[in-house]
Amino acid sequence: MATDFTFSDSAARNAAGEPETEKMSLSMGPSHPSTHGVLRLQMELDGEIVTKADPVVGYLHRGDEKIAENMTYNQFVPYTDRLDYLAPLANNMAYAIAVERLAKLEVPPRCQAIRVITAELARISSHLMGLGAYAIDVGAWTVFLYTFGEREKLYRLFEELTGARFTTSYTRIGGLARDIPGGWLGHVAKFCDEFPPILEETMKLLTRNKIFMDRTVGIGVISREDAIAYGLTGPNARGSGVPLDLRKDRPYSGYGQYDFDVPIGTGGDCYDRYLVRGEEMRQSVRIVRQAVEKFPEGPWFAADARKIFAPPKDKILTSMEELIQNFMLVTEGPQMPAGEVYFEAENPKGVLGFYIVSKGGGVPWRLKIRSPSFCNLSILPKVCVGALLADIVAILGSFDFVMGECDR
Amino acid sequence: MVSANTDLTYNSKIEGDVIVSRADAVINWIRSNSMWPMPMGLACCAIELMAVAASRFDISRFGAEVMRFSPRQSDVMIVSGTVTYKMATAVRRIYDQMAAPKWVIAMGACASTGGMYRSYAVLQGVDRILPVDVYVSGCPPRPEALLDAVIKLQEKVKREHSARRLFSP
Amino acid sequence: MPSEEKPGSDSAVTAFKARFPQAVDRPSLDHPAVNVPAADIPALLKSLRDDSGFDMLADLTAVDWAEGASPRFTVVYHLYSTARHDYIRVAAGCPDDSAPVMPSVTALWPGANWHEREVFDMFGIRFEGHPDLRRILMWEGYPYHPLRKEFPLAGIDTELPDAEVAAETGAGLKPAPMMGGPFVASTGQINMTEAEPGAKDESWTERNEKPGP
Numbered sequence: 001m002a003t004d005f006t007f008s009d010s011a012a013r014n015a016a017g018e019p020e021t022e023k024m025s026l027s028m029g030p031s032h033p034s035t036h037g038v039l040r041l042q043m044e045l046d047g048e049i050v051t052k053a054d055p056v057v058g059y060l061h062r063g064d065e066k067i068a069e070n071m072t073y074n075q076f077v078p079y080t081d082r083l084d085y086l087a088p089l090a091n092n093m094a095y096a097i098a099v100e101r102l103a104k105l106e107v108p109p110r111c112q113a114i115r116v117i118t119a120e121l122a123r124i125s126s127h128l129m130g131l132g133a134y135a136i137d138v139g140a141w142t143v144f145l146y147t148f149g150e151r152e153k154l155y156r157l158f159e160e161l162t163g164a165r166f167t168t169s170y171t172r173i174g175g176l177a178r179d180i181p182g183g184w185l186g187h188v189a190k191f192c193d194e195f196p197p198i199l200e201e202t203m204k205l206l207t208r209n210k211i212f213m214d215r216t217v218g219i220g221v222i223s224r225e226d227a228i229a230y231g232l233t234g235p236n237a238r239g240s241g242v243p244l245d246l247r248k249d250r251p252y253s254g255y256g257q258y259d260f261d262v263p264i265g266t267g268g269d270c271y272d273r274y275l276v277r278g279e280e281m282r283q284s285v286r287i288v289r290q291a292v293e294k295f296p297e298g299p300w301f302a303a304d305a306r307k308i309f310a311p312p313k314d315k316i317l318t319s320m321e322e323l324i325q326n327f328m329l330v331t332e333g334p335q336m337p338a339g340e341v342y343f344e345a346e347n348p349k350g351v352l353g354f355y356i357v358s359k360g361g362g363v364p365w366r367l368k369i370r371s372p373s374f375c376n377l378s379i380l381p382k383v384c385v386g387a388l389l390a391d392i393v394a395i396l397g398s399f400d401f402v403m404g405e406c407d408r
Numbered sequence: 409m410v411s412a413n414t415d416l417t418y419n420s421k422i423e424g425d426v427i428v429s430r431a432d433a434v435i436n437w438i439r440s441n442s443m444w445p446m447p448m449g450l451a452c453c454a455i456e457l458m459a460v461a462a463s464r465f466d467i468s469r470f471g472a473e474v475m476r477f478s479p480r481q482s483d484v485m486i487v488s489g490t491v492t493y494k495m496a497t498a499v500r501r502i503y504d505q506m507a508a509p510k511w512v513i514a515m516g517a518c519a520s521t522g523g524m525y526r527s528y529a530v531l532q533g534v535d536r537i538l539p540v541d542v543y544v545s546g547c548p549p550r551p552e553a554l555l556d557a558v559i560k561l562q563e564k565v566k567r568e569h570s571a572r573r574l575f576s577p
Numbered sequence: 578m579p580s581e582e583k584p585g586s587d588s589a590v591t592a593f594k595a596r597f598p599q600a601v602d603r604p605s606l607d608h609p610a611v612n613v614p615a616a617d618i619p620a621l622l623k624s625l626r627d628d629s630g631f632d633m634l635a636d637l638t639a640v641d642w643a644e645g646a647s648p649r650f651t652v653v654y655h656l657y658s659t660a661r662h663d664y665i666r667v668a669a670g671c672p673d674d675s676a677p678v679m680p681s682v683t684a685l686w687p688g689a690n691w692h693e694r695e696v697f698d699m700f701g702i703r704f705e706g707h708p709d710l711r712r713i714l715m716w717e718g719y720p721y722h723p724l725r726k727e728f729p730l731a732g733i734d735t736e737l738p739d740a741e742v743a744a745e746t747g748a749g750l751k752p753a754p755m756m757g758g759p760f761v762a763s764t765g766q767i768n769m770t771e772a773e774p775g776a777k778d779e780s781w782t783e784r785n786e787k788p789g790p
Binding site for chain 3: 469492493496497500501522525526527528529531532536537538577
Binding site: 040049057058061063065067069070071075094101102104225227228229230231232242245249250286328331332333337339340341342344351355357362363365370374375377378379382392407408 | 604605606607608621632633634635636637641653655661663664666686687688691694699704712713714715716723724728730738759760761774783
């Protein structure tokens, strides 16, 4: 976006009458309302146009991967919550499935259905938050309040199921922490009925809003080739026309039995990414409805995994063998075979991958978390160049990244 | 508006529309009921902080919904989230830029003591670099817990000897 | 469930191994994996991207096998084929154990830029041909590489990145108080005392003094 400047302002001219231009170095963040966490964007500006943008990440680097090398697989579950802290249940599920792949363990259909319902509700929660934060950044306060009202309903559902509103630590290797409480599915179904009209109402505030469209259409365009070259995944890639969705391409946890569409954008600009997220929320409601209808009976944990999943509590408290088994599991961790696995799950922000190298035993040798936000942010130096300073906020909001995940 | 303690004296028949009170009481009352937070939203606790600002838990009942991201205009810094060593310098700089009187709420386990992140990169408690007034436990604390912290801070502010500091040289 | 690799991918991988005999099989529990010599990484990955259809770099990371193993550092690439929806894992050991280097693949995938910076930050592996190799997660002047096995989880005493703030607050980078946690028991120990749940990183506990400055 080359622009010609005519400096008619005499203040910008030196003694000889020539325009004096100098690039300005601007550091945005790490504490900034629009950086969605602790991202620092070191920019060089030529007037209002950004000529160079260098994101500085690592302000939330907590050492998760090193911590994982010192803990058993189940002890690490709370740390996965806090990766993408807007959709903790989705991270829990991705991690549990990755470790179960290591053990070649299959969880029963009921457990898979619960995981799918919680992951899709987490997706709705994450996209609502992304939408709310994006709207508030471009100036629409009302949308933020509406989406947070809906998220409170979701928090109530999560709290009923797991005990925590937010950082749930719900999955275990080989199953879940507990079964669903009675009546929970009814509450989920009620949410699925109440949510779509409110979503439509909220999105109506933005979708054909002239101000919003002026701020997002044609801004931050990412081409298809760039999206693949930089490893973009999730709604950011789909907004650019890359038809990648691991739930359809490599179905896991029973996603293959549900009927849903994957929205793909055409323009690759901020507006497309916004629309993709909105449509994904509607599709998530569709998946949850089907999962609730088809909800299977049966065990909610892998019953044959004696060295991996703890036996039922009543057995632990009464029978010696189960007591010892529980003791070994808690102290030594779920015993995994030696080997390497890499599993990626379709999280709300993109593709969350876990690469686990195990030398046997209950503690991994190396755990690498392939974080979607880290890869999504790596394209910022390219996308921001040529944009106006005011558009940077719109671009950052449309990326919907989370620093907890980016920095781990 | 007569309360149980005799901080405020008011008798309309004698004084009319004049309230006689202690300077401390008035200054502290004003300060505690319009505490503008500087949200140092770093990690997951920031989401609960936003939930407190949203409609269900409404921090504006306490006069604190003006979450300006400018330190010059805020009174209380709510450190919500894990403070890493890399971020610690920015947090301290921002605290220094806040104008007195200023307070700090350390929200959540990570801000109070480093939380469950006992690692090489995490500052074990923001009180290493800032003087903290209220600690809130929880990971993340429920919004009600944060509101309780705001109330405790209000009570703490009401106990301060503000007039002495304000009017003495 | 561990998915069977589709026939298209199998043939692509077999053809690749036929073209490049230096790529040997690597044991893997899920995806096809190969070990390749470090110097051949750019050429082989280019061939995988252009000829075998693995167009997306899913992940780039490294593993430290601890002192005593050779090669000590292995860089692992995961490639994904957007058309066939399959992965392949490519691993290469770094030639030098004390100053590991690896050719960079940023020319093939610009997204590898940040991944390689992270590997450099965490392991100290230098990538030749990387346009801008500097730390990404820790701050610029941080002296250690945290994910190396000899680096303790609690950290090592260092200065805060900003000298002004360090002087003002008197704070420094101090090792975290591990105090014997997190509790994990080691498997396969006959001696019950050794098998007791304890910390993996016992450099600082109630019984051991914190290591001196």
